Amino acid sequence: MDPSLTLNPLLLVSGLLFAIGLTGVLARRNLLIIFMCLELMLAAGNLTLVAFSRFHLVDGAPAYDAHVFVFFVITVAAAEVAVGLAIIIALFRSKKSTDVTEVTTMKY
């Protein structure tokens, strides 16, 4: 592996990706795209975990607990996507739209 790679660029990439995802969640109004941006934020968190585990060696190997945690995050994300998309379909059936501004029943 490349010894000139440092931790900072990795953390910056993951932070930028998180910021992009957050901006997308706040700016977009299509539920599907908001959901995709949420997944981007989760993936950015995973990148941070893996980077820290690679830079924190335990007995000469990466700290694999972080990998297990990333494994759990991926599993939960998969379950979340399945349930979320089912909810979006149910919403689309009743509202005929995936625009979040249409869903204001519980706003007032």
Place this chain on the structure above:
Amino acid sequence: MTFLFYFFSALVLFGGLGVVFAKNPVSAAFSMVISFLGMAALFIQLDAFLIGVLQVLVYAGAIMVLFLFIIMLLDVEEVEKRKLSLPTVIRAGGVGAALVVLISTVLMRGGTAGQALPKLVASPEKSDVLRIGELLFGTYWLPIQIIAVLLLTATVGVVVLSKRELK
């Protein structure tokens, strides 16, 4: 190798920007696939081989296919394409920019700045799949049982949610 790191980082970030700026959900989904493939390459560069493969199989494969399937099912043509309201976009961009400033400030002054990639000295006959497996079914046996129950619950929940008539 540093070139590869910057190349795949650019792929990840431009894919992410593609998701945010895409007009069409289908192109957003494909941008996200590109972003996830770049991220899998970054994982593999960090010696996380199992996580890299899982990223491709589960995220870029299963989850994004599910997304595309739902986009096709919902018939995007019917979804009216209304313009984004400018104040919302400015506010969201402000939050994102503030987060970028915060993160870069922390990274500038933090103690992680010059940390070089440490050399692996582990025995090569123990692959990372073996090590993660040992951890999953040893130390983390309870969380993985809970995850199994969670997946079952999600499956049942999806079936109930997608039934036409809820009583």
